[in-house]
Amino acid sequence: LIAFFQPKVLAGRRVVITAGPTAEPIDPVRVISNRSSGKTGYALARAAREAGAEVTLVSGPTLLAAPAGVARVDVESARQMHAAALQAVRGADLFVAVAAVADWHVANASDSKLKKTEGGGAPELRFAPNPDILAEVARLPDGPWCVGFAAETENLYEHARAKRERKGVPLLVGNLAQHAMNAETTQLVLFDAQGEAELPVLPKMEAARRLVQEIAARLDRARP
Ligand code: CTP
Numbered sequence: 510l511i512a513f514f515q516p517k518v519l520a521g522r523r524v525v526i527t528a529g530p531t532a533e534p535i536d537p538v539r540v541i542s543n544r545s546s547g548k549t550g551y552a553l554a555r556a557a558r559e560a561g562a563e564v565t566l567v568s569g570p571t572l573l574a575a576p577a578g579v580a581r582v583d584v585e586s587a588r589q590m591h592a593a594a595l596q597a598v599r600g601a602d603l604f605v606a607v608a609a610v611a612d613w614h615v616a617n618a619s620d621s622k623l624k625k626t627e628g629g630g631a632p633e634l635r636f637a638p639n640p641d642i643l644a645e646v647a648r649l650p651d652g653p654w655c656v657g658f659a660a661e662t663e664n665l666y667e668h669a670r671a672k673r674e675r676k677g678v679p680l681l682v683g684n685l686a687q688h689a690m691n692a693e694t695t696q697l698v699l700f701d702a703q704g705e706a707e708l709p710v711l712p713k714m715e716a717a718r719r720l721v722q723e724i725a726a727r728l729d730r731a732r733p
């Protein structure tokens with residue numbers, strides 16, 4: 510019922526959101542991943558849908574169900590997420606990158622399961638960088654208006670401001686990783702050209718609804 514009464518601030522907008530962790534294969538049965546639960550991204554997808562948007566959620570592996578009315582595209586690796594996101598943002602008005610994308614993939618991943626050897630040695634993994642999905646979408650000519658996230662364990666303000674510049678996005682949303690990873694509540698800080706604004710500590714769904722209002726107001730100013 511609360512959902513029904515949300516102001517339709519994103520009516521007529523096409524929104525793409527990335528969420529969850531990525532899983533980078535080591536071999537067919539092993540991956541390297543991270544502690545992202547996907548809760549913040551999924552809550553944001555639900556809030557955007559409640560606000561009247563047409564929402565595509567590009568999701569890494571999570572235990573969460575897609576919110577009602579949201580189209581979900583399932584991916585595993587960062588490179589799959591990159592391909593799916595670039596496809597999904599065609600004609601989109603807004604892109605919100607919430608996913609905890611692995612910064613590297615295993616360059617020497619094996620096509621068959623790695624086996625223990627007699628000598629008791631361990632495999633040597635080599636890493637190669639993954640594409641930066643947000644930075645790339647932000648650079649697209651005629652691309653969507655972009656929002657980034659930054660989960661940091663320390664120096665949130667410094668890192669978030671630098672990240673906003675580096676990614677070339679008009680709005681970057683910061684939170685402390687202690688809150689971000691698998692917690693029920695979150696505190697968001699908004700960094701834009703005007704400066705920064707702290708939102709209160711809120712349950713993730715409340716924070717998502719509040720964030721949708723903040724994003725929609727800025728989007729309406731930038732792209733009426
Ligand atoms: N992001 C992305 N693709 C990547 C890495 C990050 O789209 N390959 C997005 C995230 O979804 C988030 C933002 O970029 O919205 C910031 O991610 P973060 O990991 O905090 O920044 P990095 O630039 O990867 O820097 P670092 O991990 O070193 O702090």
Ligand code: CA
Nearest residue numbers: 609610611612
């Ligand atoms: Ca990163």
